[in-house]
Amino acid sequence: MSPQNFHLDGDGPTDREEPWPVPGRSPLLILVVIFLSVLAVVLGGLAVAALAEGSRIAAAVCAWGALLFGHVAGLSVYLRWRPLRQRARTPRIDGTSDGAGVSFRYSAWGYYWSTTxxxxAVGALAPIIAAGFSNGILGWLISIAIALTGLLLIALYGLMLARAPGKLILTPQGLHHRGLTFEQYAPWSAVLLVAPATVNRARSVMVHLEPSAEVRVRNVVPARFGVREQALLPDIVVRDPWLLADPMLVYRTVRHYQEHPEHRGELSGEAALERIAQRRFPTA
Incomplete structure (x- = not known):
């Protein structure tokens, strides 16, 4: 992953209220979202008008376009609007292969917006594919290539949904992370540093690991076809858009138990949930 797509936002643990830089407003992004939203509304109106006139094909095309542009606008807002993920969400206790632990789950909204x-978008390619099949051998080859690409994308997102929800689980023994297209485990003894980072413009929690035989990684799909976090393996990276909880809470929780091994025993029960809910994270 290139330096433009990833950088640390601190050299180590910090007690600042917000360890990530606050992004400035992007006038261009705001204009794009407004344009896409207006376009979606216009296409929706055209779909209704076409249906009233009995033109079902035109209505279906306009409705599909309205849904596509509306969801692109929604995804853009979801990725950039921080208040959506600043509300406190209490983690839960989930089981793992080495016992129960505090679990920070992925948000269903992240799956919804990206998948839809x-x-x-793949559905919008259907007319292009159909047109290609009626334009000779070259058209057939182009249509087949587009169709295969679309099927691969659908298969990848289908696999992500089948594995949902992703989660980061902290147990007394270590950290279990089920990502979108991979799984990993690291004992606490392998954790070198817990730091805030920015990965592809998203606030992220990064856990730097010391390579060892106890650190395990299983890629469900090859890294070249997987998500961005796979490029940073074996380090554990959890990005803001996928988290159900505020990333600041996740960061402070992981950092606390990395700095206070005497408290890790409580991670398998309600004591840890109470500490997290009350934000009892004394400095080391």
Whole structure:
């Protein structure tokens, strides 16, 4: 992953209220979202008008376009609007292969927005594929290539949904992370540093690991076809758009138990949930 797509936002643990830089407003992004939203509304109106006139094909095309552009606008807002993920969400206790632990789950909204945009975009290619099949051998080859690419995307997102929800689980023994297309485990003894980071413009929690035989990684799909976090393995990276909880809470929780091994025994029960809910994270 290139330096433009990833950088640390601190050299180590910090007690600042917000360890990530606050992004400035992007006038261009705001204009794009407004344009896409207006376009979606216009296409929706055209779909209704076409249906009233009995033109079902035109209505279906306009409705599909309205859904596509509307969801692209929604995804853009979801990725950039921080208040959506600043509300406190209490973690839960989930089981793992080495016992129960505090679990920070992925948000269903992350799956919804990313998956629907891909599905609507792939569906919008159907007329192009159909037209290609009626334009000779070259058209056939282009249509087949587009169709295979679309099927691969659908298969990838289908696999992500089948594995949902992702989660980061902290147990007394270590950290279990089920990502979108991979799984990993690291004992606490392998954790070198817990730091805030920015990965592809998203606030992220990064856990730097010391390579060892106890650190395990299982890629469900090859890294070249997987998500961005796979490029940073074996380090554990959890990005803001996928988290159900505020990333600041996740960061402070992981950092606390990395700095206070005497408290890790409580991670298998309600004591840890109470500490997290009350934000009892004394400095080391």
């Amino acid at each position: 945009v891909v599905l609507f």
